[in-house]
Amino acid sequence: xxxxxxxxxxxxxxxxxxxxxxxxxxxxxxxxxxxxxxxxxxxxxxxxxxxxxxxxxxxxxxxxxxxxxxxxxxxxxxxxxxxxxxxxxxxxxxxxxxxxxxxxxxxxxxxxxxxxxxxxxxxxxxxxxxxxxxxxxxxxxxxxxxxxxxxxxxxxxxxxxxxxxxxxxxxxxxxxxxxxxxxxxxxxxxxxxxxxxxxxxxxxxxxxxxxxxxxxxxxxxxxxxxxxxxxxxxxxxxxxxxxxxxxxxxxxxxxxxxxxxxxxxxxxxxxxxxxxxxxxxxxxxxxxxxxxxxxxxxxxxxxxxxxxxxxxxxxxxxxxxxxxxxxxxxxxxxxxxxxxxxxxxxxxxxxxxxxxxxxxxxxxxxxxxxxxxxxxxxxxxxxxxxxxxxxxxxxxxxxxxxxxxxxxxxxxxxxxxxxxxxxxxxxxxxxxxxxxxxxxxxxxxxxxxxxxxxxxxxxxxxxxxxxxxxxx
Amino acid sequence: xxxxxxxxxxxxxxxxxxxxxxxxxxxxxxxxxxxxxxxxxxxxxxxxxxxxxxxxxxxxxxxxxxxxxxxxxxxxxxxxxxxxxxxxxxxxxxxxxxxxxxxxxxxxxxxxxxxxxxxxxxxxxxxxxxxxxxxxxxxxxxxxxxxxxxxxxxx
Numbered sequence: 001x002x003x004x005x006x007x008x009x010x011x012x013x014x015x016x017x018x019x020x021x022x023x024x025x026x027x028x029x030x031x032x033x034x035x036x037x038x039x040x041x042x043x044x045x046x047x048x049x050x051x052x053x054x055x056x057x058x059x060x061x062x063x064x065x066x067x068x069x070x071x072x073x074x075x076x077x078x079x080x081x082x083x084x085x086x087x088x089x090x091x092x093x094x095x096x097x098x099x100x101x102x103x104x105x106x107x108x109x110x111x112x113x114x115x116x117x118x119x120x121x122x123x124x125x126x127x128x129x130x131x132x133x134x135x136x137x138x139x140x141x142x143x144x145x146x147x148x149x150x151x152x153x154x155x156x157x158x159x160x161x162x163x164x165x166x167x168x169x170x171x172x173x174x175x176x177x178x179x180x181x182x183x184x185x186x187x188x189x190x191x192x193x194x195x196x197x198x199x200x201x202x203x204x205x206x207x208x209x210x211x212x213x214x215x216x217x218x219x220x221x222x223x224x225x226x227x228x229x230x231x232x233x234x235x236x237x238x239x240x241x242x243x244x245x246x247x248x249x250x251x252x253x254x255x256x257x258x259x260x261x262x263x264x265x266x267x268x269x270x271x272x273x274x275x276x277x278x279x280x281x282x283x284x285x286x287x288x289x290x291x292x293x294x295x296x297x298x299x300x301x302x303x304x305x306x307x308x309x310x311x312x313x314x315x316x317x318x319x320x321x322x323x324x325x326x327x328x329x330x331x332x333x334x335x336x337x338x339x340x341x342x343x344x345x346x347x348x349x350x351x352x353x354x355x356x357x358x359x360x361x362x363x364x365x366x367x368x369x370x371x372x373x374x375x376x377x378x379x380x381x382x383x384x385x386x387x388x389x390x391x392x393x394x395x396x397x398x399x400x401x402x403x404x405x406x407x408x409x410x411x412x413x414x415x416x417x418x419x420x421x422x423x424x425x426x427x428x429x430x431x432x433x434x435x436x437x438x439x440x441x442x443x444x445x446x447x448x449x450x451x452x453x454x455x456x457x458x459x460x461x462x463x464x465x466x467x468x469x470x471x472x
Numbered sequence: 473x474x475x476x477x478x479x480x481x482x483x484x485x486x487x488x489x490x491x492x493x494x495x496x497x498x499x500x501x502x503x504x505x506x507x508x509x510x511x512x513x514x515x516x517x518x519x520x521x522x523x524x525x526x527x528x529x530x531x532x533x534x535x536x537x538x539x540x541x542x543x544x545x546x547x548x549x550x551x552x553x554x555x556x557x558x559x560x561x562x563x564x565x566x567x568x569x570x571x572x573x574x575x576x577x578x579x580x581x582x583x584x585x586x587x588x589x590x591x592x593x594x595x596x597x598x599x600x601x602x603x604x605x606x607x608x609x610x611x612x613x614x615x616x617x618x619x620x621x622x623x624x625x626x627x
Contacts, residue, residue, distance in 0.1 A: 030587055033608040036560060100586040107583070116540040119575050188560040196593055196610040203592035257532035257547030260567045260605055264583050267536050274537075359585050366590050417590070426595040426606075426619060 009221045013147045014214045014231035020154040021210030021299040023239045025162060025246065025289055026104055029259050029268035032251035035181050036188035042244050044191065045204030050236065052410030053211045053373065055396050056380045058232040061215045063392035065224035068310030069215035069303065070376055077379035077386065084316060084451035086375045087307035092447040093368040094300055096361045098341040099348040102128040105293035111266040111286035118264065121349050128345050135294060136338040139302045142327030143220045150298045157292025161285055162242045168276055169249025179252045202417040209369055212376065216303035225393030265289065305333040315463025317454050322464055360439065363421055367444040370418040377411040514546060517568050517604065520621035521550060526614065529554040534567060541576020545569040552614055563611040564618055569603045577603055597622050
């Protein structure tokens with residue numbers, strides 16, 4: 001999607017795209033409920049998924065710095081159909097997931113004005129739409145503008161608030177006041193893994209989803225071979241350190257009985273700040289955290305849309321999807337996803353009985369993401385065999401064994417998450433495991449397989465730029 | 473690749489029309505809400521725990537200060553045997569939350585269910601005006617007994 005102008009993205013901008021996509025403060029209070037063992041849970045997610053995904057993203061992005069990110073990598077390994085399915089899964093996952101992050105932005109923003117507004121569906125709807133369409137317009141202004149917005153949003157809305165909470169947590173720790181956690185011991189950091197807690201592995205794996213997001217912006221990177229590994233390393237360190245430290249800071253200060261995201265993130269922060277007599281900070285903090293939510297939204301909104309635009313530019317979808325504007329933004333895809341996201345958001349907010357339906361749809365997005373990552377890890381392994389000579393500025397160390405350990409670990413983690421997601425939640429007594437699994441699989445297939453329909457219906461007239469090879 | 477604006481016009485009109493129709497439909501559906509038919513008392517929850525042989529090892533108030541519609545809440549660390557309870561190895565952490573209206577209750581459930589991409593081992597029950605949540609570390613037999621307790625509560 002390069003528009004012929006100078007390359008826009010350097011190491012910092014690339015790293016911030018990943019940090020925005022992955023790091024969210026809203027995960028921290030729910031992880032803090034696990035106390036010291038949250039350290040062990042984070043390590044499981046890091047070893048099983050975060051490190052493999054980071055390494056895979058670095059090798060694939062430096063070997064194939066092509067437009068389309070996941071689409072380009074999976075296509076190189078398994079062909080057009082698989083690449084198309086991968087990027088479509090990531091895109092359709094977004095359509096269902098958008099209302100979740102939009103509702104988070106709106107309910108957090110309500111704390112800036114008046115917390116009671118969080119229960120007002122009309123207020124929620126207006127803020128959600130302003131956020132959604134505003135972020136879409138920013139994406140339409142091109143990658144340079146959207147990456148600047150994303151970088152600003154993630155620094156102001158995620159990194160600064162997280163650092164603020166960590167500093168207060170440290171001050172509390174060193175003040176000698178009694179902490180809210182039981183006494184520390186090494187054994188306390190070990191997760192309690194049993195049949196009941198096994199599904200939580202899916203949570204900690206998916207905490208780190210989005211590390212591949214920078215790959216969608218390959219055509220705008222100044223020096224992909226050098227910048228990608230640095231950006232991946234920078235973002236990985238920032239994400240891990242900030243997530244763990246913020247979680248522990250909250251766990252140390254806030255008693256567990258006050259921690260539940262049923263009240264929303266800002267209630268947990270209110271309890272945290274009350275310990276320091278800083279409740280006046282809640283409103284400005286809410287504004288910043290809402291801004292961080294916008295950065296997350298912008299990252300997920302632009303990346304897969306660019307990927308789908310790259311697919312369409314190769315003539316695999318009707319010309320509407322290939323439309324770009326003078327800024328190189330995929331106009332057709334962005335507008336279509338904004339319209340669909342608007343409709344899903346309306347259903348999410350205004351239909352009282354939608355809750356169960358929406359939750360099942362939301363659970364399907366987990367399956368879609370797992371498909372994306374399984375294809376990506378499989379592509380990583382396959383490309384070492386099928387294209388061993390392709391230069392990669394970053395190569396996963398350890399040769400073939402290293403690739404199998406990295407790709408295999410990530411693949412198994414995703415497969416496990418996929419299977420766990422087919423089990424109904426414990427309170428779904430009215431539905432058998434088999435019925436739930438069938439609904440999930442059929443729904444996922446409906447959301448994942450339109451690419452096969454598009455490829456079957458493909459017409460020569462869809463290829464509106466036959467002579468221009470899109471790098472991806 | 474940029475096309476003339478006229479080619480955008482027809483799809484845009486159709487999309488706007490679809491949006492208006494869907495908005496009206498869901499807005500009208502969303503305004504038809506009923507109040508609680510059968511508010512649950514928190515003592516019914518405690519009795520159900522007792523009947524299933526579950527003990528409360530730690531109990532505390534939930535002091536949400538600014539959550540709209542929140543009436544009161546209690547937190548329980550429960551176990552089948554509190555004499556062996558280890559606070560670093562909680563067996564089931566339960567929040568029982570009471571709300572004044574359906575919108576507030578549903579918003580709480582929505583907040584909880586969509587707070588992360590996968591709900592993992594967390595459980596949510598809605599019983600009239602109450603939302604009962606389980607989150608954090610768990611032991612299978614304690615959660616099984618809790619599920620039995622919840623099934624015995626009518627709401």
